Amino acid sequence: MAWQDVTSAYRWMWFLFQHGGQLLNDDLTGPQIDNAAGVETIAFNKSWFEENLVPPSTSIKSVQTIESLFAAGTTAMMLNGEWLIPFLETGMTAGWDVTYMIRDENMASDMGGNAVAITKDSKNPELAADFLKHLASEEEMKRFCLEGLFLPTRKALVEQGMEYSTYPERLNLFVEQSTTVPAKMAAEQTAPLSPLFTQVLGNELEQAFKIGQSAEETARRISEGIEKVYEQ
Amino acid sequence: MAVQQAPKVRQTEQSWWARNQRRLTPYIFIAPNMLVFTVFLFVPMVFAIYMSLNEWSLIEAPTFIGLGNYVAMAQDPQFWQSLWNTLLYTAGTVPTSIVIGLVVAIGLNRKLPARGLLRSIFFVPVVISMVAVALVGAWIFDDSYGVINNGLTALGFDPVPWLSSQRWAMVTLVVATLWVRIGFNMVVYLAALQGIPPEVYEAAHIDGATGWNRFWNITRPLLGPTTFLLVILNVIYSIHVFDLIYVMTAGGPGFSTTVLVMYVYQAAFENLQMGYASAMGVVLFALLLAFTAFQWRITRQSEGV
Numbered sequence: 001m002a003w004q005d006v007t008s009a010y011r012w013m014w015f016l017f018q019h020g021g022q023l024l025n026d027d028l029t030g031p032q033i034d035n036a037a038g039v040e041t042i043a044f045n046k047s048w049f050e051e052n053l054v055p056p057s058t059s060i061k062s063v064q065t066i067e068s069l070f071a072a073g074t075t076a077m078m079l080n081g082e083w084l085i086p087f088l089e090t091g092m093t094a095g096w097d098v099t100y101m102i103r104d105e106n107m108a109s110d111m112g113g114n115a116v117a118i119t120k121d122s123k124n125p126e127l128a129a130d131f132l133k134h135l136a137s138e139e140e141m142k143r144f145c146l147e148g149l150f151l152p153t154r155k156a157l158v159e160q161g162m163e164y165s166t167y168p169e170r171l172n173l174f175v176e177q178s179t180t181v182p183a184k185m186a187a188e189q190t191a192p193l194s195p196l197f198t199q200v201l202g203n204e205l206e207q208a209f210k211i212g213q214s215a216e217e218t219a220r221r222i223s224e225g226i227e228k229v230y231e232q
Numbered sequence: 233m234a235v236q237q238a239p240k241v242r243q244t245e246q247s248w249w250a251r252n253q254r255r256l257t258p259y260i261f262i263a264p265n266m267l268v269f270t271v272f273l274f275v276p277m278v279f280a281i282y283m284s285l286n287e288w289s290l291i292e293a294p295t296f297i298g299l300g301n302y303v304a305m306a307q308d309p310q311f312w313q314s315l316w317n318t319l320l321y322t323a324g325t326v327p328t329s330i331v332i333g334l335v336v337a338i339g340l341n342r343k344l345p346a347r348g349l350l351r352s353i354f355f356v357p358v359v360i361s362m363v364a365v366a367l368v369g370a371w372i373f374d375d376s377y378g379v380i381n382n383g384l385t386a387l388g389f390d391p392v393p394w395l396s397s398q399r400w401a402m403v404t405l406v407v408a409t410l411w412v413r414i415g416f417n418m419v420v421y422l423a424a425l426q427g428i429p430p431e432v433y434e435a436a437h438i439d440g441a442t443g444w445n446r447f448w449n450i451t452r453p454l455l456g457p458t459t460f461l462l463v464i465l466n467v468i469y470s471i472h473v474f475d476l477i478y479v480m481t482a483g484g485p486g487f488s489t490t491v492l493v494m495y496v497y498q499a500a501f502e503n504l505q506m507g508y509a510s511a512m513g514v515v516l517f518a519l520l521l522a523f524t525a526f527q528w529r530i531t532r533q534s535e536g537v
Contacts, residue, residue, distance in 0.1 A: 004482070005482045006482070006483075006498075006502065007502060055375060055376050055396075056375060056393050056396040056397070057374070057375045057376065057393070057395060057396040059396070059484060059485060060484070061481070061482045061483055061484025061485060061486070062395075062396065062481075062482060062484060062485075063370050063395075063479060063480060063481065063482055064374070068377070069376055069377075072376070072377055074376045074377065195502065195503075195504070196503055196504070199498070199502055199503055203310075203487075206484055206485065206486055207486055210396070210398070210484065210485035210486050211398070211485065211486040232287075
């Protein structure tokens with residue numbers, strides 16, 4: 001699983017949402033992970049390391065490149081993004097392909113992407129806003145995604161279908177998968193304090209995966225860590 | 233014939249400069265360096281001390297909280313763990329690299345075939361970027377496809393989780409560091425060894441001193457100032473380590489290789505706690521200052537004896 005390093009620990013969240021859980025409460029003012037769904041999800045991922053189902057070097061705090069393990073045949077499957085398709089095309093000697101994400105009670109997938117924003121002290125906020133509107137417009141997003149092999153975030157583009165010139169079938173599978181990103185998860189991952197939550201999540205999941213911290217204690221400590229972030 | 237005298241004003245200016253030139257010239261020479269030091273070291277240091285008394289997320293204006301950051305630090309188990317890891321890393325790298333560097337220097341101070349080539353081989357790692365060293369180190373020590381584990385497997389041994397186990401990760405980092413540090417220490421010791429008059433060794437040899445006696449009673453004491461300098465430099469380098477660990481282990485597994493500077497970086501640029509990070513930076517500075525003063529005192533006492 002490509003959740004290296006701590007700053008990418010938010011990618012664990014879709015496991016939680018697949019299992020019917022969530023990291024924050026409904027109004028995004030506090031944690032909601034210290035419950036059965038949270039504990040069971042942590043235990044599930046923790047078992048990967050306990051049962052040697054994944055290489056020990058693929059925990060959160062690692063510099064391991066998952067695609068290298070996959071390309072070398074060390075792992076039979078990897079949960080990773082579409083941007084690696086060109087690498088695998090050139091690097092893989094054995095056959096490989098793309099398929100749907102694993103699923104639990106629900107389907108969910110990593111949102112990913114990069115955010116753009118205007119600071120409140122911007123000297124030209126209107127101009128900056130126009131630029132952001134241009135970036136997010138249907139026409140520009142379509143051009144950007146088709147040329148850069150990215151996935152669109154506009155539902156209209158997803159419904160129209162993306163006519164990728166290279167790897168069209170594989171990329172459209174990713175597009176189809178992207179519709180399973182839970183809206184609540186997207187809201188949590190774009191909350192103003194989300195980088196701080198991610199730090200807490202990454203540190204505690206690392207303790208669970210590599211140091212033997214129990215799933216119950218991990219869920220509790222993640223909850224306490226998020227509460228502390230809100231108090232600050 | 234009347235003697236002409238120079239005007240009194242000109243005499244006063246010349247005599248003032250003549251009086252003060254000798255005293256002021258050194259300051260004029262060091263002024264550029266002092267300016268750079270002030271702008272890029274002293275001012276940021278003072279600013280860091282001021283920031284350590286504030287809560288500042290970079291996005292909003294700082295809020296004065298007094299010693300709040302220091303109180304939080306004292307109660308933060310991750311701070312103490314990162315401090316412990318720093319001391320562990322320092323204890324593993326400093327004496328080892330100095331001893332091995334000295335041994336190599338003594339060996340390469342003799343007349344050997346290909347001596348120049350051997351010296352170069354030891355010194356080349358010093359000029360390589362630490363990030364490059366860390367990247368290569370991460371590949372060499374990789375659990376799955378690293379050269380070392382492939383070699384161990386080929387010889388019938390089990391692979392070792394060099395970077396993914398708490399037990400081995402710090403050891404691996406120390407080994408990677410030694411590869412760089414030994415060369416640096418060797419070069420400094422080589423220069424110092426070549427400054428010891430050979431007659432001293434000849435006289436000792438005539439008096440029947442063994443090789444070990446010559447080393448312990450001549451080489452070691454005469455290398456005292458060099459050793460003092462290398463201990464300080466190596467301790468500073470070790471306490472400041474960041475790039476090697478960031479690239480090779482990212483501070484993991486768990487917090488087993490998270491050192492103080494890495495924790496400062498995480499606090500500042502990942503947790504957006506500039507005030508807290510500044511407080512830890514101040515503590516780091518105080519530790520180094522205390523160590524340097526202690527080392528200086530020990531050396532002066534031993535010289536006095």
